[in-house]
Amino acid sequence: MKIAVLPGDGIGPEIVAEAVKVLDALDLSFEMESALVGGAAFDAHGHPLPEATLQLAKDADATLFGAVGDWKYDTLDRPLRPEQAILGLRKNLGLFANFRPAICYPQLVDASSLKRDLVSGLDILIIRELTGDIYFGQPRGRRIATDGHFPGAEEAFDTMRYSRPEIERIAHVAFEAARKRKAAGGPGRVTSVDKANVLETFQFWKDIVTEVGAQYPDIALDHMYVDNAAMQLVKAPKKFDVVVTGNMFGDILSDAAAMLTGSIGMLPSASLNDRNQGLYEPSHGSAPDIAGKGLANPLATILSAAMMLRFSLNQEEAARRIESAVQAVLAQGLRTPDIWSEGTTKVGTAQMGDAVVQALG
Ligand code: NAD
Ligand code: IPM
Ligand code: MN
Numbered sequence: 279m280k281i282a283v284l285p286g287d288g289i290g291p292e293i294v295a296e297a298v299k300v301l302d303a304l305d306l307s308f309e310m311e312s313a314l315v316g317g318a319a320f321d322a323h324g325h326p327l328p329e330a331t332l333q334l335a336k337d338a339d340a341t342l343f344g345a346v347g348d349w350k351y352d353t354l355d356r357p358l359r360p361e362q363a364i365l366g367l368r369k370n371l372g373l374f375a376n377f378r379p380a381i382c383y384p385q386l387v388d389a390s391s392l393k394r395d396l397v398s399g400l401d402i403l404i405i406r407e408l409t410g411d412i413y414f415g416q417p418r419g420r421r422i423a424t425d426g427h428f429p430g431a432e433e434a435f436d437t438m439r440y441s442r443p444e445i446e447r448i449a450h451v452a453f454e455a456a457r458k459r460k461a462a463g464g465p466g467r468v469t470s471v472d473k474a475n476v477l478e479t480f481q482f483w484k485d486i487v488t489e490v491g492a493q494y495p496d497i498a499l500d501h502m503y504v505d506n507a508a509m510q511l512v513k514a515p516k517k518f519d520v521v522v523t524g525n526m527f528g529d530i531l532s533d534a535a536a537m538l539t540g541s542i543g544m545l546p547s548a549s550l551n552d553r554n555q556g557l558y559e560p561s562h563g564s565a566p567d568i569a570g571k572g573l574a575n576p577l578a579t580i581l582s583a584a585m586m587l588r589f590s591l592n593q594e595e596a597a598r599r600i601e602s603a604v605q606a607v608l609a610q611g612l613r614t615p616d617i618w619s620e621g622t623t624k625v626g627t628a629q630m631g632d633a634v635v636q637a638l639g
Pocket of ligand 1: 293
């Protein structure tokens with residue numbers, strides 16, 4: 279089992295170190311190899327996704343990814359910006375299916391900014407299409423003004439685009455996931471989120487999801503406009519089961535859903551291709567505001583490592599050990615600052631990782 283480890287920028291190296299600590303403690307025979315990515319790779323090699331880093335991820339069974347980005351790179355040309363590294367990995371590996379489970383652990387019901395009744399017992403799954411939509415649509419650009427400078431550009435544009443096969447395959451992923459959850463006691467429901475009232479791309483999306491849905495008579499399908507979905511997510515989040523949506527809407531809705539779990543530092547993710555090769559990363563970014571201070575919550579990354587064991591490495595039991603250990607440390611009252619509340623014990627990034635290792639049993 280070969281794992282590429284790409285810590286990246288900001289809090290990336292701090293949180294990935296804790297996940298690696300937990301993986302090491304499992305005593306399974308992994309081969310882990312690290313490489314630079316994002317701003318760190320740009321500083322060392324002049325490119326955010328060097329060929330060697332991409333090759334490492336391609337050759338691995340799975341990639342454990344931290345985060346990329348920092349304000350100091352904001353003035354670089356777009357192809358050189360750190361964020362292009364994660365987009366390039368997703369595109370090059372064909373990682374079209376992004377799973378972002380929002381689960382509110384019982385120990386954290388009071389960490390959420392919502393009332394406990396709303397989030398208690400919450401277990402929803404956001405499935406975000408990850409290699410299409412306005413993120414990758416062509417053409418894109420800025421029309422440069424006569425003076426040749428971007429500050430004088432006349433207009434800028436990005437193109438929203440989806441093809442039939444792209445929508446079909448993500449729809450199948452969502453219906454299959456709902457079926458699996460139904461077998462485990464879930465309601466068996468897919469909510470497809472779109473903006474069909476305004477955008478052609480999303481009328482097309484809605485039509486095709488409906489077509490695919492006809493092949494899953496055991497699963498209920500409903501459609502919701504994205505603005506309403508954002509509202510319903512904070513009004514009555516437990517009404518959702520599986521949410522499937524495009525790249526852009528999924529990005530936004532998953533950050534909103536993160537707060538239902540207590541903190542963005544709790545939301546893991548898995549990005550899979552059609553060969554179950556995957557990239558695993560927390561849903562949050564590089565958090566430059568708290569980087570290097572030992573304040574970051576490593577649990578989203580540790581839980582992403584658990585997803586990696588489950589989805590790409592066929593180690594279900596080890597995945598569950600990690601998830602149980604995370605719940606155990608929360609039950610002990612240990613909290614990084616983002617999930618801290620009165621009466622619990624504030625710990626740093628490394629202490630949290632150590633506690634998870636201890637709790638593995
Ligand atoms: P962010 O997710 O990095 O941070 C948003 C807020 O959440 C900040 O206040 C931060 O301190 C907090 N936060 C995030 N993760 C946390 C954790 N584990 N523990 C505690 N607090 C945490 O989003 P941003 O500030 O908008 O973006 C910062 C940089 O990260 C940008 O360059 C952005 O492009 C990049 N980014 C990268 C990824 C990725 O690598 N996949 C994802 C999102 C953002
Ligand atoms: C995420 C991030 C990325 C995205 C950025 C950094 C490209 O926000 O993984 O959610 O928009 O997909
Ligand atoms: Mn995001």
